[in-house]
Amino acid sequence: MARLGGDAAMTMLFVRLKLRLIRGNLRGDLIKQAGFVLSVLAAVVCALGGFALFGLVRLADPDTALNVGIVVFTAFTVGWIVVPLMIFGVDETLDPSRLALFPLTTRQLALGMFAASATGPWPLASLVVLAGGVAGLAGGAGGVLIGLAAVVLQFALCLVTSRVITTALSGALRSRRGRDVLAVAAVGVVLLSQLPNLLLNQGLPTDLGALLSSTGEVLRWTPPGLAAHAIADGGLVGVADLVVLAGVVALLAWLWIVVLRRALVTPDVSNQGGGTVRRSWIDRFLPKGQLGGVVAKELKYARREPRGRVAWFTAVVVSGIIMFTLNNEAAPVGLFSAAGPACLAALLIGVQSCNAFGIDGRSLWMNAVAFSSGRDLRTDLAGRHLAMAVIAVPVLGVISVAAALLAGNAAWAVPAALTAWGLLGVALGVGAVTSVVVPYTLPERLNAFSGAAPGQGALAFGSSSLGLLVTGTLALPVVLPVLLGVAWVALLAVPYGLLVAWGGRSMAGMVGFARLPSILAAVSRPV
Amino acid sequence: MVEAVRTQGLFKRFGQQVAVGGVDLVVPKGSFAGLVGPNGAGKTTTLSMITGLLRPDGGTIEINGHNVWTDPVNVKAHIGVLPEGLRLFERLSGRELLLYSGRLRGIPLDETERRADELLRVMDLVESQDKLVIDYSTGMRKKIGLAAALLHNPGVLFLDEPFEGVDPVSANTLTDVLRRYTESGSTVIFSSHGMDLVERLCDWVAVMSRGHIVAQGPLSEVRGEQTLNEAFLDLVGARGNGDEGLSWLGSAGTPR
Known part of the structure; x- marks a missing residue:
């Protein structure tokens, strides 16, 4: 008892x-x-x-x-x-x-x-x-x-x-x-x-x-x-x-x-070393200097960091789902059903860049102690954009082709892909600015229910909705005509996207360099 | 005396709490300087502000005569930093981390690779150079962090608690590398709790307490006739009273 x-x-x-x-x-x-x-x-x-x-x-x-x-x-x-x-x-x-x-x-x-x-x-x-x-x-x-x-x-x-x-x-x-x-x-x-x-x-x-x-x-x-x-x-x-x-x-x-x-x-094995990684041969083909260094690092992160993999995986699968649902709703709607999913995928991929420094988190100090001018920050952002483009451009191409085939006209793949690439450029440009203006901490431990550190949820939500809103507004002049069926406008999309991306990087470089300590603090909040 | 680092009236507050309340730190060029002080004295905050990672609320910082916050171009290429907490790019291997660091600072890839290989060898990290940093032990992380901080051959090196949690073998490697580095005329400034270590390595000491520098100068002047530990305890005014209470502790009582 x-x-x-x-x-x-x-x-x-x-x-x-x-x-x-x-x-x-x-x-x-x-x-x-x-x-x-x-x-x-x-x-x-x-x-x-x-x-x-x-x-x-x-x-x-x-x-x-x-x-x-x-x-x-x-x-x-x-x-x-x-x-x-x-x-x-x-x-x-x-x-x-x-x-x-x-x-x-x-x-x-x-x-x-x-x-x-x-x-x-x-x-x-x-x-x-x-x-x-x-x-x-x-x-x-x-x-x-x-x-x-x-x-x-x-x-x-x-x-x-x-x-x-x-x-x-x-x-x-x-x-x-x-x-x-x-x-x-x-x-x-x-x-x-x-x-x-x-x-x-x-x-x-x-x-x-x-x-x-x-x-x-x-x-x-x-x-x-x-x-x-x-x-x-x-x-x-x-x-x-x-x-x-x-x-x-x-x-x-x-x-x-x-x-x-x-x-x-049973002992805790969490600190006993994992395996080794292969040395990458891609580095040799990347641009020299700072830019290439950033691209190489970003490509490795997209592959090795679970949060990176999750983001890419989600973007691709969600657009896949949309593609199938769009094509199953009653009547075919022409170019829209090819360009729509491709643009959506571009948007979903682009949103990742709204908090570009979040995934670096507390290790961002390494960049902060090396950057001595706004130009360095601009190069860093350019490297991130280039790395993203290396993966996203083929992915969006494949999605465009698939969507065009599903919509019943393979030729639609061309305007769809061009528009999606342009939209991606716009999203990257806007993302560069939001990254330096409203940065926030991504939690280390990813779970399905939260995308930011405690107390920064509203900030994270604000950052991505602001990013989406501005991206949508800026992209409207080239994307809307294509979605409505005016295919030739797609030719303007890529130059326009490159221009916005360049502008965004320049602005982010100017604004962001002085804000580096604040950005560092914002992305390294304890989780 | 040529100064590597000089701060004047350095000030930082977090909300109501003054973390650093007017620090005038001076470190002569070529010295091996130790920054000591109890927890919460403001060592990390001071080092973060000096290295440009935290914006001060007041005061000026000069490194080799250049203002850190108004003239970063002439400062950042000449300093190396190992902050506390050791967050590195976890998903790169040790070698990739060094290559990234070198390329970020505009060193040509071939030269970066050459330096990285040498540093890895000296730091005894050759076997684990292709492992991800996330799987490194504390000692390995400090070593790879130091290697990254040294890669661009800075004139002044700032290290926040470089020996904390490091095994004796790794600590020995770290001190050897740092000694060689200062003997060539470069400057090291590091914060530490280990008085023995500071006494053994440093020729210049600054003691911080509650956001202020309470003593600084050559080691022999700061410690006087005492050991550094005794001098330190006197300076920060904290001679413990471990005799009171705890009557139940020890073999006289029963474990429960």
Whole structure:
């Protein structure tokens, strides 16, 4: 009994630790506090809304209701696996290695971390939504009784599964390579969420009802499916479902303890060197001096820096998606459907340059101590533009050809590509100016939910929307006629783009050199 | 005495807090100068302002007679910097970092490669020259940072805590290189907590406390008859009282 009391006290300690971490994280930062209040409000709204919506399932026929329940329960389990992986490191209670030095038994640790991960607005919100399953599916007192047990077990299943995965991967997540891979994988997840949208847009012969019932049938025998079925059944079969589910939860909990025990004594490998890189032969073909040095560095960064890879990857894939959707909406709209996606891609690629120094971050001092005039800064920007053009010009060319072929006239590729290249030039010129006027810190650890350091979110948003707005306005005279079908205007696009890019660099060089210390400070905020 | 660095009334405040409150630092040319002081004394802020990375709120800075903030062209090519915190271009390999640094300063590629190879050899980084800097240890980062700071053969070198977290072997390499460098008449100014190290290496010392310079001059004058550590503790007025309290600490108590 004494031991149980000790466990309970230790578990409470973990819960208090988690609460204290949440509070400590908010101290003295008004924007974070406001963000937290919003997040709590959002959690409450999601919880109540989710509960109500889930409850409304009752109005559907029992089979459909059951299938919806199964899908929702499965989605929650998957969400609990994916989301903590994306934001790993935000929550110190999640990293067992920080607790390795305390005299805790594995059992205390497991219970404590379980309780700690159930603490917080979003875990509680998901518990409430899951409880909506009882309102939506249960029939009769037996159903409610079994349902409550099922919801608790389902919640435990979410937590334990998420714990097993994060703990098993915690070693990899702490290493540099692991985080690099995960950063790029995050984009994959975001894109996957677009898949249903794409499928629907493609006008596939999808009968929603049939899709739902077949999905439900498949998922019926997974643990979350068992939970949903138990609620709907409410009888002996439901009890059997619950017994199996409880077994699965217990098995996962045991697995978690094993993994945890191993993770605690496995050394942190994050600082043991990675492999070597090949020396680049491209350098030989680049311009001499400062300009070539910057181009070489930027090309390496586009390849090796996960944030760079993510940005390029997103730009290309998003334009791909737009390309397909544009071409599937009823009537063909001529040159627009070839030039439109190409210009959009140019814009998306160009936005990257709105905060050109952000990706250098605190290492920008190396440039700052070397630059002795506005001319040096201009050369730096020119190098960045050239590096971007080296990648973007062929990419935009390929997108233009693909879009023109999809739109049904290969010749449209020429005006489309010319316009896109011109637009890219305009975006680069505008980006050079925004980079020196409104620079901000990019967080080191990329996650899917934030693009700037805490407190600079508004600045980041302002910078890119300002950049887009000005780019759009400046590019309008050459882009609009082409989009409306006046193809010859495309001939003017590239010279115009080069001119704007040159002007932007000159202005940025003049304004930016005196601002170098401020730029350095703005891009090296602690994250 | 020819001065490599002279500041007058250097001043910087962050909000309400005065980080540097009127610093008149003088470092003679060719000296190996140590800037010492407790945490928060303003050493890093001072060095950042001198090297043009942080704009001062007041005062002037001259390096070899040229004003850092009004005449950067005549200053920046002649100084080398290794700031604190060691953020380098993490996704370049050590060798690529040196090549980038050289090309950024307009040194021809062939010459840069020659210097980089020599520096890598001296710094004992040949084996890891093709590894990404992000995977380097602290000692390796300080060494590659110093190599990048030396690549363009600056006349004055500013190093912020160059020996912090560096293993003895790497520290030895760093001091050897720096000694050779000052013997040729170039100037090194570095900040440090390590009094023994400063005493061993430096011929010129400046002591900072709470944003002011409380003593500066040749090492022998600043420390007088004492060791530098004793002189330093007297100067910053911080003789500890480690005798009070802590009655439970030690073998008399039980661990719990």
